[in-house]
Amino acid sequence: MTTHKNDGSEKVHTDFSSRMTYGEYLNLEELLSAQNRLSTHHDEMLFIVIHQVSELWMKLTLHELQAAIEAIRKNHMQAAFKMLARVSSIQKQIIQAWDVLSTLTPSEYMEFRDHLGQASGFQSYQYRMIEFALGYKTSHVLKIYEKDPDLQRGLEVAYRAPSLYDAAIEKLSDSGFPISEKLLDRDYMQLYEKDASVEAAWTNVYKDVEQYWDLYQLGEKLVDIEDSLQQWRFRHMKTVERIIGHKKGTGGSSGVGYLKKVLDHRFFPELWDVRTNI
Numbered sequence: 001m002t003t004h005k006n007d008g009s010e011k012v013h014t015d016f017s018s019r020m021t022y023g024e025y026l027n028l029e030e031l032l033s034a035q036n037r038l039s040t041h042h043d044e045m046l047f048i049v050i051h052q053v054s055e056l057w058m059k060l061t062l063h064e065l066q067a068a069i070e071a072i073r074k075n076h077m078q079a080a081f082k083m084l085a086r087v088s089s090i091q092k093q094i095i096q097a098w099d100v101l102s103t104l105t106p107s108e109y110m111e112f113r114d115h116l117g118q119a120s121g122f123q124s125y126q127y128r129m130i131e132f133a134l135g136y137k138t139s140h141v142l143k144i145y146e147k148d149p150d151l152q153r154g155l156e157v158a159y160r161a162p163s164l165y166d167a168a169i170e171k172l173s174d175s176g177f178p179i180s181e182k183l184l185d186r187d188y189m190q191l192y193e194k195d196a197s198v199e200a201a202w203t204n205v206y207k208d209v210e211q212y213w214d215l216y217q218l219g220e221k222l223v224d225i226e227d228s229l230q231q232w233r234f235r236h237m238k239t240v241e242r243i244i245g246h247k248k249g250t251g252g253s254s255g256v257g258y259l260k261k262v263l264d265h266r267f268f269p270e271l272w273d274v275r276t277n278i
């Protein structure tokens, strides 16, 4: 079997023989030998597997989100809806995963927590890429990867690129809604702040669904995704609380207090505010 990289990030296998096995195709030797425990503690395996599974689902989420952004920009709305629906299904899976992790008790976790040093989910590159793809652009995130120029470069590209919400706003404008100029010309690196012209446009869409069926569906897909992301954040916060209480995080934050605060952030604020206007 030969392997090459298609765009510098993803390996593509080309195999013209029919002898390729299941394990070779899925690269299982590598995948299943990547659970390196730092302790001999039985439950560390659960901790590693749950993170690896989450990262794999994040990989697919990003793949779908990036393609959905492109599809919206090309006005391929049905294709975009299909991809966004898949993102929602993935989110349901990773929300459920908290139930599995909740079987880890505080004393079990404390038996291997010290081995983790300063490592923390705070450093999850793919999680930040997803936040960026959804438009949550926070510059402090780039500093996390100062010691890893490759990751920092990847994040910077996503930081400068239009997000899913930027694509949706562009679509509102292309459909004839007056969107404020400063928003259309905006620097995508700026943290998105809610805007009255966007709220007015979504309000009209939600008041006249028959006329704006595509935009209405798009709005609801975005609400599905934000709703699930908030559920994920909430379950993370509560799982952390039941496992480590109010101890400080290994990543240097206050722990549960920090995770509660992150819950205040909204990705698509107007789509929530619109509910009050209808």
Ligand code: HEM
Residues within 6 Å of the ligand: 050, 051, 054, 055, 101, 109, 119, 120, 121, 122, 123, 124, 127, 236, 240, 243, 244, 248, 249, 250, 251, 252, 253, 254, 255, 256, 258, 259, 262
């Ligand atoms: C025993 C299990 C877990 C504990 C105790 C825990 C604890 C924490 C804490 C305290 C933080 C805040 C940053 C810090 O100071 O470290 C954090 C952040 C984070 N964790 Fe976890 N976590 C757990 C499991 C997970 C899992 C399974 C994932 C899935 C990938 C995850 C992903 C994240 C992410 C993405 C952040 C950054 C959140 C943000 O900045 O908004 N964590 N975690």
Ligand SMILES: N[C@@H](CC(=O)c1ccccc1NC=O)C(=O)O
Residues within 6 Å of the ligand: 051, 113, 116, 119, 120, 121, 122, 244, 248, 249, 250, 251
């Ligand atoms: N921040 C966690 C440590 C932690 O959860 C973690 C450590 C290494 C790899 C992934 C982790 N998961 C999520 O934050 C803690 O404070 O216990």
